[in-house]
Amino acid sequence: MDGTLLHGTTASLQIARHLGCVPDLTGLEARFAAGEIDTRGFAAAIHDLWGSLTEQSVTDVAGASPWLAGIREVCADIRQRGERSMVITMSPDFFARRLLPFGFDDVAASRFPALPFREALDPAGILSPGDKVRIVDEARARHGLPLDRCVAYGDSMSDAPLFRHLTKTVAVNADHHLAELAARSYRGGDLAGAYALGRELLAQS
Numbered sequence: 001m002d003g004t005l006l007h008g009t010t011a012s013l014q015i016a017r018h019l020g021c022v023p024d025l026t027g028l029e030a031r032f033a034a035g036e037i038d039t040r041g042f043a044a045a046i047h048d049l050w051g052s053l054t055e056q057s058v059t060d061v062a063g064a065s066p067w068l069a070g071i072r073e074v075c076a077d078i079r080q081r082g083e084r085s086m087v088i089t090m091s092p093d094f095f096a097r098r099l100l101p102f103g104f105d106d107v108a109a110s111r112f113p114a115l116p117f118r119e120a121l122d123p124a125g126i127l128s129p130g131d132k133v134r135i136v137d138e139a140r141a142r143h144g145l146p147l148d149r150c151v152a153y154g155d156s157m158s159d160a161p162l163f164r165h166l167t168k169t170v171a172v173n174a175d176h177h178l179a180e181l182a183a184r185s186y187r188g189g190d191l192a193g194a195y196a197l198g199r200e201l202l203a204q205s
Helices: 011-019 022-033 039-049 055-064 071-080 093-102 129-143 157-165 191-203
Strands: 086-092 106-110 152-154 169-172 184-186
Touching: 011 022, 011 055, 011 086, 011 093, 022 039, 039 086, 055 093, 071 093, 071 191, 086 093, 086 129, 093 106, 129 157, 152 157, 152 191, 157 169, 169 191, 184 191
Parallel strands: 086 106, 152 169, 169 184
Antiparallel strands: none
16 A cells, blocks of 8 residues: 555655654654564554544545545456455555545455554554465455466565565566566556556466
8 A cells, every 4th residue: 555555655654744753653664674673563653652543633644645546447447347456555454444435345454443542452463564465365265366367566575475476566666676576567656557567467367
C-alpha cells in the first residue's frame, strides 16, 4: 500500500503529520532501518505514540491522502474479468481497510486494537515481510489460483520475499533494489500504467 498506492508518502507519515509527531516517526523509521527494532517493535511504538488517534481522524487522513489515480478503475476491471484483488500491507489495519471502498476484494494488514487505543497491542497480529508470501499462498489455495496467474505489485524491500516467490511482479515507483527483482517496473502517478504491465505478464502465460 505505502508507495504502491500512496504516491510519495506512507500511511504512517500521513497520520504523523496529522498528529504533529513527524520527528518521533522519523526516529522510529531510522531505528527500523538500522535493524534496532522489527515490525513488532515499530508497531508497539506507534501504538504508544498514537494514543489520541480516532476513527474520524483516520477517515480524514485517508480522504486527504495522495492516492494514485486509477485505483477504482483497475479494481473494477479485475472484478469484471472474474479475478480478485488483494492489498497486503504491514501498515495498520485501521488505515488499510479504507481501501475496501476503492473496490479491492480483500485487505490484509497488521491488526491493531480499536481506536482510540484502550487495549494492549497483540504482537501476533503484526505482519512481517515473510507474511506476505504466506497470505498470498493461503489466498491462492482458497481460490484455486495457480502461481503463474498471480501478479504482485510493490514498491519497497518489504515486498522482496513475495517478489522472489512469484514470477509475475511489477515494481511501482520503487528504488533500484526492488526494481532489480521485478519482472516489470513502472514509475508514475496512475495505477493503470502499472496494471497494464501486469496484464502483459499474464498474457505471456
